[in-house]
Amino acid sequence: MGFDFLGSHGAWVVIFIIATFWPILVMFGLHHSIVPLSLAQITTLGYENIIGPGAMISNISQGVAALIVSWRTKDTVSKQISTTSGITGLMGITEAALYGVNLPKKYPLVAAMIGSAAGGVYAGVMEVSRYATGSSGLPAIPLYIGENIWNFYNILIALLITTVITAVLTYFLTLKYEKETSEQNKVTTNDKIITLKNTVITSPIKGEMIPLKDVQDAAFSTESMGKGIAIEPSEGKVVAPFDGKIVSLFPKKHAIGLLSDDGVEILIHIGLNTVKLNGKYFEAHVEEGQRITKGQTLITFDLEKIREEGYVTQTPVIVTNTYSYADVLTNNSSTVTDFNNELLVLIV
Structure with a gap:
């Protein structure tokens, strides 16, 4: 009834409202409730303008806003996320841009809504309609080619208006x-502010290297805890891969969390499900909160006894603040024979 009233007393308002507030509807899942109205309109009239034009204009504006952020930001992590989500936004899938960039930063969402409002007014006044349903991104432009070719021209003009205003x-x-480079990639450690930089992490354990995807535990293999690598130990000893401090020492002594003076956060998990050993075969040589130096012994463990108990001894080494870096690269060699061997390279 509401859409019928708007259609009778100001058809342009429908497209304007959808174009402007589509991201808000998406956030609350309310956009799904409008889909039946869109389908009913196109099956009875042969064209549709309840969702199509407004949603397309809105999606394009979200993608454009994310791409401008990608261009302007000095933060490498934000740049990476903004670029990929901006491209998918232009294709009609805006959740990544909306939740990953525009909503957290706020200002791109505001700019996008203003830009889509301007495009929505034009499309509404020109009564733009599409002749088939589909995605609401650039690939959907041909849906506006039909009986009235001006629908095609007008949606292009509306998108141009939206793009220019949103971008500007x-x-x-x-x-x-957006802060300058000097203000980016900063973390607090040891009660001081430091700037993240490209970092090489040496191995805390000797043995055969295993790609994280091959670890027999989904918590690690899916990289849900962060990127890194695993090692099949050849020696029951874990040493500090850098200068820093112990931020967490698990009560069962099977895992330890470290923070370097450069802001790198590392989790070393000795074996899989070894928490069930209740600390048996493990000995900690440090305490939580203690300062450590590179090469210092942190934990020793009885490797053969753990294997005899039937436990997998694959030891993941995870960069838990992976999100702070543009990429985490692993050593191409297969064996770690020395604690000074390069294990991971962190790129900001």
């Missing part, structure tokens, strides 16, 4: 909200 507004807002 986002750009000017980045001048205020």
Whole structure:
């Protein structure tokens, strides 16, 4: 009834509302409730303008805003996320751009909504309609080719208006909200502010290297805890791979969390499910909160006894603050024979 009233007293308002508030509807899942109205309209009238034009304009604006952020930000992690999500946004899938960039940063979402509102007004006044349903991104432009060819031309004009206004507004807002390089990639450690930098992590354990994807535990193999690598130990000893401190020493002594002076957070988990050993065969040589130096012995363990108990001794070494880095690269060699062997390279 509401859409019928709007269609009778100001058809342009429908497209304007959808174009402007589509991301809000998506956030609350309310956009699904409008789909039946769209399907009913196209099956009875042969064209549709309840969702199609507005959603497309909105999606394009979200993608454009994310791409401008990608261009302007000095933070490598944000740049990577903004680039990929901006491209998918232009294709009609905006969740990544919306939840990963525009909503957390706020200002790109505001710029995108203003830009889509402007495009929505034009599309609404020109009564733009599509002749088939489909995705609401650039691949859907041919859906506007039909009986009235001006629908095709007008959606292009509406998208141009949206793109220009969104891009300009986002750009000017980045001048205020995007910090300079010197302010990026900063973390607090040891009660001081440090700037993350490219870092090489040496191996805390000797043995055969295993790609993380081959670890027999989904918590590690899926990289849900972060990127890294695993080692099949040849010696029951874990040493500090850098200068820093112990941030967590698990009560069963089977795992330890470290923080380097450069801001790298590392989790070393000795074996899989070894928490069930209740500390048997493990001995800790450090305490939580203690300062450590590179090469210092942290934990020793009876490797053969653990294997005799039937436990897998694959030992993941995880960069738990992976999100702070543009990439985490692993050593190409297969064997770690020395604690000074390069294990991981962290790129900011």
